[in-house]
Amino acid sequence: xxxxxxxxxxxxxxxxxxxxxxxxxxxxxxxxxxxxxxxxxxxxxxxxxxxxxxxxxxxxxxxxxxxxxxxxxxxxxxxxxxxxxxxxxxxxxxxxxxxxxxxxxxxxxxxxxxxxxxxxxxxxxxxxxxxxxxxxxxxxxxxxxxxxxxxxxxxxxxxxxxxxxxxxxxxxxxxxxxxxxxxxxxxxxxxxxxxxxxxxxxxxxxxxxxxxxxxxxxxxxxxxxxx
Numbered sequence: 001x002x003x004x005x006x007x008x009x010x011x012x013x014x015x016x017x018x019x020x021x022x023x024x025x026x027x028x029x030x031x032x033x034x035x036x037x038x039x040x041x042x043x044x045x046x047x048x049x050x051x052x053x054x055x056x057x058x059x060x061x062x063x064x065x066x067x068x069x070x071x072x073x074x075x076x077x078x079x080x081x082x083x084x085x086x087x088x089x090x091x092x093x094x095x096x097x098x099x100x101x102x103x104x105x106x107x108x109x110x111x112x113x114x115x116x117x118x119x120x121x122x123x124x125x126x127x128x129x130x131x132x133x134x135x136x137x138x139x140x141x142x143x144x145x146x147x148x149x150x151x152x153x154x155x156x157x158x159x160x161x162x163x164x165x166x167x168x169x170x171x172x173x174x175x176x177x178x179x180x181x182x183x184x185x186x187x188x189x190x191x192x193x194x195x196x197x198x199x200x201x202x203x204x205x206x207x208x209x210x211x212x213x214x215x216x217x218x219x220x221x222x223x224x225x226x227x
Contacts, residue, residue, distance in 0.1 A: 010191060012176035015168045018198040025201025026209060053113070056106025061135070063099035064142070067092065071158075072165040085155025092158065093146050100143045107136040131203040134196050141189045148185055161186060 029036065071092055079088065111132050114124050149157065160178055167175035179187060200206065 007179060008176040010176075010194075011164065011179045011187070014191075014194055015175070018194045022197050022200050026206055029201050029206060030209075050113075053106045053109035056102045057110055058106070060099045060101070060103030060106060060139070064096060064103060064139070067096055067099065072162050073169060074162075075166065076159060076162070085159055086153050087155075089149060089153060089155040089158045093149055096142065097146055100139050100146075103139040104136060104143060107132065107139060111136055127199070127203050131196070131199055131205060134192060134199070138189065138192045138196060141185065141192060145185050145189055148183055157182070157186070161190075164190075 071088070076085065111129070114120050114129055114132060160182060164175050164178040164182075166172065167178065179190075
């Protein structure tokens with residue numbers, strides 16, 4: 001009885017709590033603390049291996065984010081006529097595995113740098129280290145889920161997790177029921193992911209909202225020499 005209650009709490013209600021804090025917290029921070037709305041880059045403090053680590057981490061996490069977004073929220077009937085669920089799962093394993101490895105390596109390098117480099121450590125807050133550590137942990141768990149996924153390549157587990165995500169996003173109800181037969185590693189992966197979403201407004205991750213799309217369409221600046 002307690003396990004069933006806990007499952008409904010975590011996978012039925014917790015997503016909405018995390019989502020509400022994510023949206024409302026981001027708006028309040030933008031309104032009340034715009035001076036804290038920044039990446040807090042520490043590259044000027046220490047640039048050793050910074051570019052490699054940052055590129056690996058950011059490319060990996062961007063691919064993972066959009067892969068999850070499209071893969072989890074696209075209804076099965078949209079791609080079923082031309083793509084089997086097992087094939088989709090194989091694509092997700094290959095692409096997600098590469099992106100996950102990039103994120104783990106780059107994130108681990110950044111985390112090591114934040115914990116060991118005295119100058120970077122002194123300028124880092126507890127939340128900076130916590131959120132980066134959680135992201136690296138989440139990426140590692142994602143890599144472990146690949147091992148579990150290889151044991152059932154029919155795509156059924158992927159469809160179950162997609163049904164849970166779509167039930168949450170589209171307010172279908174009964175979302176937690178989809179998680180009854182799901183392996184513990186996927187449950188832990190989802191829980192950590194929801195926790196990252198919950199902590200998002202209180203971390204430097206808010207700079208994601210400020211993606212400079214304007215740079216793509218702005219006019220070139222002409223610089224001329226004097227005389």
